[in-house]
Amino acid sequence: MDSNNKTSMENINEPVRKRMRPDPSSDNNPEESVGITQFLSNHDGFDGIIKYRYSDFLVNEISSDGSIIHLTDLSCPNFDQNKSNSLTNVPLSEEIIDRLKTLSQTHDKDLISIPANDLTKEQRTSIHHFVRSIDINLKSELINGSIQITYQPIANQTRRSTEQWPDKTKPYLKFVLYKENRDTMDTIQSIGALLNMNTSLFQYAGIKDKRGKTCQEVTIHKVLPNKFKNLNQRLSAVKVGNFQLCQNPLRLGQLQGNRFEIFIRNISIESNENIQIYVTNWIEKGFINYFGLQRFGSRTLATQTVGKYLLQHDWSQAINAILAYDETITQEWLRNLLNQWNKTHDIKTILDGTIPYRRSIEVDLLRGLQKHDQTNLIGALSSIPRNTRLLYLHAYQSMIWNKIVSKRLITYGNEILIGDLYINDITNDTNVFYVTENNRNNIKIEQIVLPLPGYDIKYPLNDIHSWYKDLLNEDGINIDQMKYHVKDYSLPGNYRQFIVRPGQVDYRIVYYDNINEDPLQSDYDRLMNHNNNLKSELNTYKGLILAFSLPKSSYATMALREILHRNESKLQTHHQQQEQSSLTNETIINQEEEIEEIEDVVL
Structure with missing residues (x-):
């Protein structure tokens, strides 16, 4: 592997005209290229349209204590009414x-100094609170007999001794974040900006x-709800509420799973009895x-x-793959940028603004290559956010895991094998044990895990x-040499359940006439008393509403794949065919209406 450890631009100047594809067969079957090939069931399945509208897909987090997170209250409570009242008597002109x-709006470097020698402790405290009530980024400190106030973003503040909190045992604010058709990270960025x-x-x-x-749920350290009071009016498709104080911050992975409610449109199966069987x-x-x-x-x-x-x-091949040109990229500016790079490899010209560009992984990498003079490729790759680089590694791990699982199913079915790994508690257990002759009969298939x-x-401890x-x-890649001196490119590994059973399953079959109707009621719909009732007189379409719970990191699309017995890409193709058919029908109808109008004129 050392022979491939390239730290210079030796292969970078070889232009790559196409963005790397998973496999030549991936155009027709992207699932197969990443190891998704098997089903547990052997029924015929049925077609349906998933995620036709974003309102067809409801997700509610299941917290670490097992409760389902709902948005039920949009108010901003005042956790310290006395403190709030004291702000009306603040001793400031x-x-x-x-x-x-003005300082809050301009973000200037001005210093506002307020003499404090003649003020009582209570008065000084009220000034600190009042300053915070104007803008959390205003920092106030008692220095040499005066309260000095500057604008300093809260992320850069190291001292917050003047900040009094309603409950010292609960230094975090927790709230429920509701969003529609938006990424979590993008939503958090929008909230932070406002x-x-x-x-x-x-x-x-x-x-x-x-x-x-x-x-x-989202947590933040020592920020009171009144900071969010106008947020729901200012952000579209985002609501926050259910504010409460809590002891600890949330951590990634600190959840049991997610509760899903999904509407599958225009299903092709006629027998309701078969749906029940499936x-x-x-x-x-x-x-x-x-x-x-x-x-x-x-x-x-x-x-x-x-x-x-x-x-x-x-490293050079990795960079080539990230910066490869692909005509199917939807952003025109990015296509132009990558096209220019693959033709010229002239970073200076590309980044001088001649080609308009925005923040992206590719731009970050080009800047890294420019900074490191195209000689330190590890340094250049480090310009890509760490979480993104980890996604590349985890994707490879995931592909290996998928392929191992498929081979196991082909070879052994879902039989529990001597030497398999298992966990005792599928909801919260990181300790793994080996299956033996003595314990084999006491272990369920959902306890079996396979390593990433x-x-x-x-x-x-078997041929797997x-x-x-x-x-x-x-x-x-040597299985015994996956630890690298650059920590970001080392993989400690993990364990993942082989088979998952959905929990708390509920379903109902519905009929409707308008393909765009929304039968699911979200938390915000309930708060606003929006009733999403399907209307059907002709029973034009048939749909299936499924509600179920999954453990964390399990994919709802893979759960649906099993019950429909269809690959996700096939369902998307079916969706596209439905749209194309609908478009064709609309075109025919419009043409017929135009002909009728002409005939009316002629007559």
Whole structure:
């Protein structure tokens, strides 16, 4: 592997005309290219349209204590009424108050100094609180007998001794974040921008789907609800509420899972009895806990391929793959930028503004290459955000995991094997044990886990271990050398359930006439008393509403794949065909209406 450890631009100048693709067969079957090939059930399945509208997909986080997170209250409570009342008697002149408000708006480096020798402790405290009430980024400190106030973003503040908090045992504010058709990170960035706060101050347990209506909890350190009081009016498709004080911040992964309610439109199955059979079988047998296509990015950018190059320490190939040109990229500015790079490799000209560009992974990488003079490729790659680089590595891990699972199902079905790894508690257990002759009959299939390859995990004590070695060897990666001196490119590994059973399943079959009707009621719909009732006189369309719970990191699309017995990409194709058919029908109808209008004129 050392022979591929390229730290210079040796291969960078070889132009790559196409963005790396997962596999030649991926155009027709992207699932197969990432190891998604098997089903547990053997029924015929049926077609349907998933995520036709983002309102067809509701997600509510399940917290670590098992409660389902809902948005039920949009008010901003006052956790310290006495403190609020004291602000009306703050000993400041109108001139000082105006200067504070101006400083909050201009972000100048001005220093506002208020003599404090003649003030009581209570008066000084009220001034500190009043300053914070104007803008959390205004920092006030008692220095040499005066209260000195400057504008300093809260993320950069190291001293907050003057800040009094309603409950010292609960220094965090927790709230429910509701969003529609928006990314979690994008939403947090928008909230931070409006509140003039760094997004790193917000903590959350997981990232929710963009295309859907989702609810999750967020925490922030020592910020009171009144800072959010106008947020719901200022941000579209975002609501915050259910404010409470809590003891600890949220951490990524600190959740049990998610509750889903999904509307599958225009299903092709006629027999309602068969639907009941399929759902019952799904509840009893579960589904293969594959990593879904979302894990691997877009179909044209094979994130797992970049991850493979990074694990091979072939930095130049990784950079080539990230910066490869692809005519299917939707952003015209990015196509132009990558086209120019692959033709000229002239970073200075590309980044001088001749080609308009925005912030992106590709631009970050080009800036890194410019900064490191195209000689330190590891340094250049480090210009890409760390979480993004980890996504490349995790995508490769996930592909290996998927392929191992598929081979296991082909070879052994869902039989529990001697030497398998299992966990005792599927909801919260990181300790793994080996299956033996003595305990085999006491273990359920949903307790079986398979490792994501890494340097700090156990492998099964059976021939599955050799499968991992063989797959990694095919890519030039040694299973025993996955720890690298650059920490970001080392993989400790992890464990993942082999089979998952959906929990608390509920379903109903519905009929409707308007393809665009919304039958699901989100938390915000309930708060606004929006009734989403389907109307049907002709029973034109038939749909299936499924509600179920999944553990964290399990994909709802993979759960649906099992019950429909269709690959996600096939459902998308079916969706596109439906849209095309609808478009064609509309065109025919419009043409007929135009002909009728002409005939009316002629007559």
